[in-house]
Amino acid sequence: MFTKIGMGLATAVLALGLSTPASAETLRYAHVGAEGDLQTRYASEAAQAIQDATDGNINVQVFPASQLGGVAEMVDGVRMGSIDMGHHDFASLARIVPEAAVFNAPYIYRDAEHALHATAPDSPAVQKINQQLIDKGGVRIIGRIYRGKRHISSNFAVKSPDDLSKKPFRAVPLDLWVSMVKGFGATPTPVAVSELPTALMTGLVVGQENPLTMINANQLYEVQSHVSLTGHMDSVLAVFVNERKWQSLEESDRQAIEAVLDDKAEQSLQWAQASESELIQTLQDKGMTVFGEEDGLDVAAFRDQVRAQIDKDFPNFKPYIEMIAEVE
Template identity: 30%
Template sequence: MRLNQKAVIAGITLFASASTVHADTWRYAHEEAATEVQGVFAQKFKEEIEANSDHTLQLFPFGTLGESADIMEQAQAGILQFVNQSPGFTGALIPEAQVFFVPYLLPQDEETLQEFFRNSKAINELFPPLYAEQGLELLTMYPEGEVCMTTKEPVRSPADLEGVKFRVMTNPLLVESYSAFGATPTPLPWGEVYGAMQTGIIQGQENPRFFLDSTKMYEVTDVITCIGHNNFTTAAMANKEFYDGLSDEDKTVIQNAAEAAFEYILDYQQELGEKSFDNILAAKPEMEINILSEEERKPFMATSEPVEAAYIEMTGDKGKEILEQMKADLEAAEAAAK
């Protein structure tokens, strides 16, 4: 597999070096399978690009070109024109993006959540310059669904996570968050998680509902617990040098494609999340799924304040500005959704 990845990367590197940034074939890599949320977003983006221009878009699902860190490096280097990556991984590059992992910041109400992602000033005004500093043009951010834990034993309180080696993305704030929850956070790339759960190297992990289903995480775990602490966020980006070199017409095609894919994926991810638990129980009837009550969630919610403080300490004044703007955006979204 590693040799195949190297061969593919070498091939597209050679193609990129022999072509201009205006090449008719553009390349787009994402972190999930073609049938998962990022893959469906990418396919819709591709359809819009190809229907409204002479360009074609070549898609590279998870694993084709390596892990998340690999495809980001390739996007920054201009080997890829487009990349889709969660702030969970981008947070190491853009620390302020870790704000999406402050527990209990994002709402669980789908209407409020969608209103926020459509109109957030933090997303549309504050984040683009930070991405630009890393050679990236932020096209859009969108939700992928409620995040839930999978563990070997039931989790009803932070005490139940004590001593549990819990896989997190390579994201400093997620380490802080799961430390506050009482677990022992263990950063791992996604490709190692199934095997680590299977062998007991780790005893827990978190992901959106649909991902627990599509990746068959239920095969190596016994309990799913939803504590309402987060909704998974991801971002579609372009290499900035490539994007800045495009004609105004091509830029408009890309922006329109990103908007169309964004609107399409909002309903798709909601429907996918709603079906996931039924699919899991059909495959493994003995699977225990617990949706904690508001009262049961309170001890977890109490940990959010120190995690917010850690976020501000990591990111300084800019991080504080983004956090405050996001809270204002969320208040506006809640009011608009009523």
């Protein structure tokens, strides 16, 4: 169980509940997810399962909710080795290899299962990116998390890109998101996740996009009135590790960790799919209006404009998108 953020890092570390050998290797695992988010459950359960699977050889300490810094600080920390592992959108690794962002590109997966298979560490596209990450940044992808489809929330009805024309809209502070928000027709305004509720409340931005689990966990229903089920991204996060630390572990422990993360990836897909309809009802009960295609939401218009903007801004994605499309 996690303590409140303000109680400090020492008490915020995940308590695994099992005694560990004096010789156990400790891995510091950071992420930006809030309590109640699916990704936070993933990290917590994976940490416990890794300790079990390695017979206590590996002790994982999880630092959630940006306790070790925001996305950029986390990625740089893993590169330098001050943080051993972390997870975030694949696009966060574009700081090292720009093409890594392709796995978060909008409207490139056929469905959720395809997204999970195409982002597995043994898929051809991930293997190609992974080798570049290792060579250029000393970082290796070892797993992934499926969080669900990302949708738009706003403080007014959004049924087509015209409704967002030139309005300030929150973009994750990554180039891919800036491009996507341009495709929405809006004006991209980078805002860190920790500052998002305030930015929405003050009107710095009029909307944002995220999986429903995040919209609910971060209580965005308090500052947003509408959700548009655009499903523009299958939100898949990369789990990555410092390569030097990874190679310092026993091979049997590395294999055990990979097996745990793969199992948890499959579970995350099940969690996300099971919670989608329940979350829609929850958000409606909390006062939000939810629009789907049956309510006049023009998903095709969003798809066409966003893909055109991505193709324009990221022509180097094309061979990777083709590789992703070939995954069964």
